[in-house]
Amino acid sequence: MAFSSETRHLRNYVGGRFVDGGRPFDVVDPATGKVHAIAYEANRPIVDAAVAAARRAVEGEWGRMTLARRRSMLVAVAEGIEKRFDDFLAAEIADTGKPHGLAHHLDIPRGAANFRVFADVIANLPAESFEMDTPDGGRALNYAVRRPLGVVGVISPWNLPLLLMTWKVAPALACGNAVVVKPSEETPSTTTLLGEVMSAVGMPDGVFNVIHGFGPDSAGEFLTSHPGVRAITFTGETRTGAAIMRAAAPTVKALSFELGGKNPAVVFADADLDAAVAGLSRAVFLNTGQICLAPERIYVERPVFDAFVRGMKARAEALKPGLPEEAGVDFGPLISDEHRQKVLGYYRMAVEDGAQVVTGGGIPALSGEAAGGFFVEPTLWTGLAHDARVCREELFGPCAAIIPFDSEEEAVRMANDTEYGLAASIWTTNLSRGHRVAAAMEVGICWVNSWFLRDLRTAFGGAKLSGVGREGGVHSVNFYSEPTNICIRL
Numbered sequence: 001m002a003f004s005s006e007t008r009h010l011r012n013y014v015g016g017r018f019v020d021g022g023r024p025f026d027v028v029d030p031a032t033g034k035v036h037a038i039a040y041e042a043n044r045p046i047v048d049a050a051v052a053a054a055r056r057a058v059e060g061e062w063g064r065m066t067l068a069r070r071r072s073m074l075v076a077v078a079e080g081i082e083k084r085f086d087d088f089l090a091a092e093i094a095d096t097g098k099p100h101g102l103a104h105h106l107d108i109p110r111g112a113a114n115f116r117v118f119a120d121v122i123a124n125l126p127a128e129s130f131e132m133d134t135p136d137g138g139r140a141l142n143y144a145v146r147r148p149l150g151v152v153g154v155i156s157p158w159n160l161p162l163l164l165m166t167w168k169v170a171p172a173l174a175c176g177n178a179v180v181v182k183p184s185e186e187t188p189s190t191t192t193l194l195g196e197v198m199s200a201v202g203m204p205d206g207v208f209n210v211i212h213g214f215g216p217d218s219a220g221e222f223l224t225s226h227p228g229v230r231a232i233t234f235t236g237e238t239r240t241g242a243a244i245m246r247a248a249a250p251t252v253k254a255l256s257f258e259l260g261g262k263n264p265a266v267v268f269a270d271a272d273l274d275a276a277v278a279g280l281s282r283a284v285f286l287n288t289g290q291i292c293l294a295p296e297r298i299y300v301e302r303p304v305f306d307a308f309v310r311g312m313k314a315r316a317e318a319l320k321p322g323l324p325e326e327a328g329v330d331f332g333p334l335i336s337d338e339h340r341q342k343v344l345g346y347y348r349m350a351v352e353d354g355a356q357v358v359t360g361g362g363i364p365a366l367s368g369e370a371a372g373g374f375f376v377e378p379t380l381w382t383g384l385a386h387d388a389r390v391c392r393e394e395l396f397g398p399c400a401a402i403i404p405f406d407s408e409e410e411a412v413r414m415a416n417d418t419e420y421g422l423a424a425s426i427w428t429t430n431l432s433r434g435h436r437v438a439a440a441m442e443v444g445i446c447w448v449n450s451w452f453l454r455d456l457r458t459a460f461g462g463a464k465l466s467g468v469g470r471e472g473g474v475h476s477v478n479f480y481s482e483p484t485n486i487c488i489r490l
């Protein structure tokens with residue numbers, strides 16, 4: 001599969017080779033609305049074969065490999081991605097329509113970085129150890145060794161396809177597991193390419209498997225209900241997480257979920273306003289708002305409210321929508337027409353609920369190929385009640401409601417008044433306030449005077465309906481392996 005002009009065929013990757021079979025389905029380029037690839041939906045026998053291949057890998061060469069060798073395989077995968085950087089870039093851009101610069105700076109480099117980081121993390125783990133008295137006056141030593149879980153199912157979304165998939169695959173492999181990955185049906189290309197890289201670097205057969213398809217009654221459900229899979233790691237919508245939990249319950253699998261959000265940002269009057277406008281306009285509009293960490297509610301202290309809104313409006317209106325490779329384009333389409341209809345429905349709902357539309361609210365006028373793409377305008381609202389539906393439900397679009405507040409207490413209360421709890425972003429130059437408000441946020445990740453600044457060793461995940469568990473650094477290791485305590489009478 002060279003990522004050039006012709007329609008690509010994305011096959012399932014099982015036991016170290018691409019296999020025939022499965023019902024074909026179209027993969028659409030959201031920037032043009034045109035089909036650019038055909039993927040093959042894995043049926044139950046293909047999923048069974050993938051799980052069996054993964055099992056054999058864990059029990060075979062991969063399971064017996066030294067840590068040093070396993071780590072060097074992870075580094076080889078990172079290098080393999082870098083070697084085919086342009087192919088990954090073209091594949092990610094074709095699936096998502098995102099601007100070239102964004103995929104170039106974020107998605108593909110992070111795909112490689114995820115493998116390097118976990119090759120390091122796994123080499124630097126302390127072993128737990130406790131010495132104890134025995135009832136007869138002797139001594140015993142306890143220590144724990146980590147063992148892989150076995151076969152791990154990875155289910156990933158479409159917004160940052162390579163980044164979010166490798167964020168799970170890399171630590172799972174670092175811990176000695178084998179994986180069966182089901183990428184989003186909207187964005188199957190980079191995961192398929194990773195299969196080619198795995199073969200090229202000599203990864204043992206079955207360590208990495210790819211099954212394409214959908215959720216219910218398709219590859220996703222076959223995987224999450226499979227008795228041979230010991231754990232499911234999932235990123236996506238909260239209600240999909242609930243469905244996966246049900247499917248996984250009869251075989252009591254370990255679960256790690258990174259789910260939806262309705263993230264708040266809080267801008268205090270003492271903030272560096274230019275920095276807040278620059279930081280939050282990036283946060284709201286990057287990847288066309290399709291980042292789980294993006295704020296969709298911005299609370300602004302009243303004295304700086306008007307100036308903040310003016311600044312955000314100017315930034316929104318300076319964005320240039322268009323085809324990914326077009327010069328100056330920094331704003332891509334939404335992932336699908338279906339998602340666009342959902343976002344536009346919320347745009348209408350905001351107006352019905354009394355919003356003043358500061359900017360946007362519709363579809364940009366584009367000509368040429370981009371006219372067939374799934375674009376919407378970057379959109380900002382004021383005048384919405386804090387409990388309006390647009391302020392409560394995740395839109396996953398390039399938009400935010402901007403709401404004034406008068407006291408720190410009120411800001412904290414409104415920010416936390418949500419069933420989600422993924423991320424928050426606080427803007428202030430008051431050091432004590434920054435620490436205080438950050439610690440009061442009911443979220444998994446809180447940034448102060450920044451957003452989406454990532455140290456991959458830190459805990460990442462969501463509170464409340466935004467997730468189950470934490471990944472990142474040792475937190476990933478704690479999910480993808482389990483300790484066996486060994487107690488030795490001395």
Ligand SMILES: NC(=O)c1ccc[n+]([C@@H]2O[C@H](COP(=O)([O-])OP(=O)(O)OC[C@H]3O[C@@H](n4cnc5c(N)ncnc54)[C@H](O)[C@@H]3O)[C@@H](O)[C@H]2O)c1
Nearest residue numbers: 157158183184215216220221236237240243258259260292
């Ligand atoms: N918390 C995070 O780190 C994080 C990161 C990125 C995206 N997200 C969330 O992801 C959502 C957007 O992504 P999406 O639309 O691809 O999510 P989604 O839940 O629709 O799909 C995610 C994946 O789950 C699969 N799936 C769907 N139904 C399934 C089922 N019943 N059984 C098994 N698999 C099933 C899909 O095919 C896809 O691969 C947003 O809600 C966003 O907030 C969260």
Ligand SMILES: O=C/C=C/C=C(\O)C(=O)O
Nearest residue numbers: 159167290291292293454
């Ligand atoms: O859309 C969600 C973005 C999640 C980001 C990460 O999981 C990460 O940076 O590791």
